[in-house]
Amino acid sequence: MVRLIAFGVGIVFCVALLFGAIQPRDALVADPIAKYHLAPREISFHSDGITGTYDRGQLQRGFQVYKEVCSACHSLKRVAYRNLADLGFNAAQIKALAKDAEVPSIDDKTGEVSTRKALPSDKIPGPYANDQAARAANNNALPPDFSLLAKAREEGPRYIVSLVTGYKDAPKDWTVPDGLYYNPYFRSLNIAMPPPLAADDQVTYADGTKATKEQMAEDVAAFMTWAAEPKLEDRKRTGLGAVIFLIILTGLGYLSYQRVWADIKHPKAGTVPAE
Amino acid sequence: MSFPWAKHYEPTTPLGKYMDSRLPIPRLVYDSLGAGYPTPRNLNYFYNFGVLAGVALVVQILTGVILGMHYAANTGIAFDSVEHIMRDVNYGWMLRYMHATGASFFFAVVYIHIGRGLYYGSYKPPREVLWLLGLVIFLLMMATAFMGYVLVWGQMSFWGATVITNLFSAIPLVGDAIHTWLLGGFSPDNATLNRFFSLHYLLPFITFGVIILHIWALHIPGSNNPTGIDVKGPQDTVPFHPYYTSKDFFGLGVYLTLFSVVVFFLPNMLGEVDNYIPANPLSTPAHIVPEWYFWPFYAILRAFTVDFLFIPAKLWGVLAMFSAILLLFFLPWLDTSPVRSNNYRPMARTLFWVFMVDIIILGICGGKPAGEPWLRISQIASAYYFAHFLILLPLASRLEKPLPLPNSITEAVLGKSAKRSPTASPAPGFGAAQPAE
Numbered sequence: 001m002v003r004l005i006a007f008g009v010g011i012v013f014c015v016a017l018l019f020g021a022i023q024p025r026d027a028l029v030a031d032p033i034a035k036y037h038l039a040p041r042e043i044s045f046h047s048d049g050i051t052g053t054y055d056r057g058q059l060q061r062g063f064q065v066y067k068e069v070c071s072a073c074h075s076l077k078r079v080a081y082r083n084l085a086d087l088g089f090n091a092a093q094i095k096a097l098a099k100d101a102e103v104p105s106i107d108d109k110t111g112e113v114s115t116r117k118a119l120p121s122d123k124i125p126g127p128y129a130n131d132q133a134a135r136a137a138n139n140n141a142l143p144p145d146f147s148l149l150a151k152a153r154e155e156g157p158r159y160i161v162s163l164v165t166g167y168k169d170a171p172k173d174w175t176v177p178d179g180l181y182y183n184p185y186f187r188s189l190n191i192a193m194p195p196p197l198a199a200d201d202q203v204t205y206a207d208g209t210k211a212t213k214e215q216m217a218e219d220v221a222a223f224m225t226w227a228a229e230p231k232l233e234d235r236k237r238t239g240l241g242a243v244i245f246l247i248i249l250t251g252l253g254y255l256s257y258q259r260v261w262a263d264i265k266h267p268k269a270g271t272v273p274a275e
Numbered sequence: 276m277s278f279p280w281a282k283h284y285e286p287t288t289p290l291g292k293y294m295d296s297r298l299p300i301p302r303l304v305y306d307s308l309g310a311g312y313p314t315p316r317n318l319n320y321f322y323n324f325g326v327l328a329g330v331a332l333v334v335q336i337l338t339g340v341i342l343g344m345h346y347a348a349n350t351g352i353a354f355d356s357v358e359h360i361m362r363d364v365n366y367g368w369m370l371r372y373m374h375a376t377g378a379s380f381f382f383a384v385v386y387i388h389i390g391r392g393l394y395y396g397s398y399k400p401p402r403e404v405l406w407l408l409g410l411v412i413f414l415l416m417m418a419t420a421f422m423g424y425v426l427v428w429g430q431m432s433f434w435g436a437t438v439i440t441n442l443f444s445a446i447p448l449v450g451d452a453i454h455t456w457l458l459g460g461f462s463p464d465n466a467t468l469n470r471f472f473s474l475h476y477l478l479p480f481i482t483f484g485v486i487i488l489h490i491w492a493l494h495i496p497g498s499n500n501p502t503g504i505d506v507k508g509p510q511d512t513v514p515f516h517p518y519y520t521s522k523d524f525f526g527l528g529v530y531l532t533l534f535s536v537v538v539f540f541l542p543n544m545l546g547e548v549d550n551y552i553p554a555n556p557l558s559t560p561a562h563i564v565p566e567w568y569f570w571p572f573y574a575i576l577r578a579f580t581v582d583f584l585f586i587p588a589k590l591w592g593v594l595a596m597f598s599a600i601l602l603l604f605f606l607p608w609l610d611t612s613p614v615r616s617n618n619y620r621p622m623a624r625t626l627f628w629v630f631m632v633d634i635i636i637l638g639i640c641g642g643k644p645a646g647e648p649w650l651r652i653s654q655i656a657s658a659y660y661f662a663h664f665l666i667l668l669p670l671a672s673r674l675e676k677p678l679p680l681p682n683s684i685t686e687a688v689l690g691k692s693a694k695r696s697p698t699a700s701p702a703p704g705f706g707a708a709q710p711a712e
Contacts, residue, residue: 006609006664007666007669012584016579016591019583021651078355152551228551231361235369235372235542239539246528
């Protein structure tokens with residue numbers, strides 16, 4: 001009985017599915033974006049690989065690019081000034097960096113809304129008071145927060161470098177709406193962000209590195225990777241130790257397994273193995 | 276219960292005797308995991324996965340309880356609290372990556388465990404209740420995993436919750452009311468997040484309870500084995516300890532090594548990048564996909580594209596998706612072949628491997644955007660899914676002529692190795708039992 005019912009149910013599901021499968025499909029409309037969209041370029045970073053670490057000098061350069069270029073529109077709200085110690089800044093430098101910024105506060109005496117100088121424990125304040133203000137200033141586009149961007153896009157840092165260096169003239173059969181820019185790495189090809197790195201030497205690096213567009217893009221992408229994954233070095237170091245330990249432990253486990261089973265797997269001739 | 280030749284626990288120390296007459300926990304351990312539990316001697320590595328699933332659950336509970344100390348189930352700060360764990364909590368990044376990766380590993384292990392049960396006929400008498408309890412665990416896992424994914428409150432969390440809870444609104448007449456009742460509102464919001472957190476914390480402990488029943492039900496008839504034939508006597512078994520404790524320890528080592536590789540070096544490999552964007556009810560992601568372990572069922576859900584027999588396509592999809600899992604509860608009574616192991620069932624074995632390919636195809640389709648050619652492929656693959664369990668397997672159990680069974684496990688093990696030179700004999704413990712290629 002169970003099998004008869006099951007047979008019936010199975011037939012019904014199969015017929016319903018195959019009926020759907022034989023329905024004619026709408027003619028495929030070629031996606032115009034797919035024609036021009038490009039995958040991120042292959043770029044290698046110091047943090048790649050199982051022993052990858054951050055290049056402190058590059059992170060500091062990337063932070064400088066963020067501070068002098070990107071931070072005009074993009075916030076970095078999950079990173080506090082104290083976190084910049086990871087980049088190799090010392091306590092005095094971090095205090096000095098924080099002091100340059102104002103954060104919202106309440107005046108202790110009057111209770112009025114006011115501002116105060118930022119402390120190392122403060123998160124880095126963004127350029128806009130809120131999302132609406134950001135949209136209002138950017139032709140209704142919202143510049144995304146930088147703190148997680150490197151993990152929130154496929155191939156994060158490679159995508160970021162490709163995007164900021166990838167602005168091009170649009171092909172003839174592609175119209176770019178007013179106020180947008182053509183970028184083949186962007187998912188809709190039309191991006192609201194104007195080319196952020198317009199020319200070489202847009203920033204002047206303290207360490208003497210030549211600030212080409214590519215260099216600035218890679219530096220800021222490395223910095224954003226750190227901002228999104230500040231514990232990467234801890235993680236890889238811990239992981240290396242854990243995996244080596246586990247391989248040794250598993251090897252020993254295999255040897256004891258073989259030893260325990262020796263009398264069962266290789267019984268001496270003429271004896272029935274013990275239970 | 277155990278076999279009559281099982282060793283018996285005999286406390287030797289005064290403390291042991293004292294405890295044994297009052298709370299005999301040492302006796303319980305001895306009889307269920309120790310030398311007092313005789314186990315078929317020919318279990319292969321596929322039989323390691325039950326223990327691995329148990330370990331995976333314990334890892335989830337341990338990491339989850341600590342994550343719960345730092346997580347805030349409030350739509351305003353849930354995402355921020357997760358980032359707080361990643362950045363400011365000591366080893367929070369490790370706990371969270373272990374918990375997120377652990378869910379994937381738990382499912383991977385459980386799928387292999389279920390697949391092993393399907394191949395060797397472990398659902399057949401006298402182990403039907405064991406199988407049913409396992410499916411209850413599977414359902415609880417799916418509910419728990421789904422709600423846990425929502426807790427992150429990223430874009431994919433929010434939109435996944437929207438899509439999945441919307442399924443209930445396909446139920447005729449009462450669907451909308453049930454949908455609103457489940458969510459505590461008209462769309463996922465704070466009430467939803469809060470109740471999901473509560474249930475996500477509760478269900479693993481219920482799962483743990485069902486696992487105890489699952490193991491209890493296992494220990495009544497004892498483990499099935501790759502030959503599928505019953506244990507005939509003491510020569511067919513070895514004591515669980517030290518034989519299978521040592522084998523499980525080795526298996527656990529391999530598992531934890533792979534787990535560590537993913538946790539420490541590829542922690543975001545199995546996740547969606549969109550879930551690093553905070554939930555935004557006003558912006559729908561381009562492709563809403565669940566985690567990989569739901570892909571086959573998601574493919575079945577989406578495979579119904581046309582109304583049929585006056586039933587809307589959406590309702591067909593929901594019915595089919597739930598049926599795809601629920602039909603497994605009837606499997607012991609659908610596959611009536613008295614032969615358990617597919618090693619001796621040529622027809623069922625072929626069907627099994629076709630089904631494995633089918634489920635992988637469904638998985639691939641479920642991860643792709645809903646469009647051609649994936650839709651048509653998933654329609655055919657879904658049809659095969661139902662045909663396999665409801666039509667072909669019951670027919671095969673009636674039509675096929677099984678191969679001759681060995682007289683005993685020992686004969687199966689030694690008969691095979693005896694044909695080869697004694698020095699180069701393969702390990703009989705699992706030599707006879709690898710599934711056919």
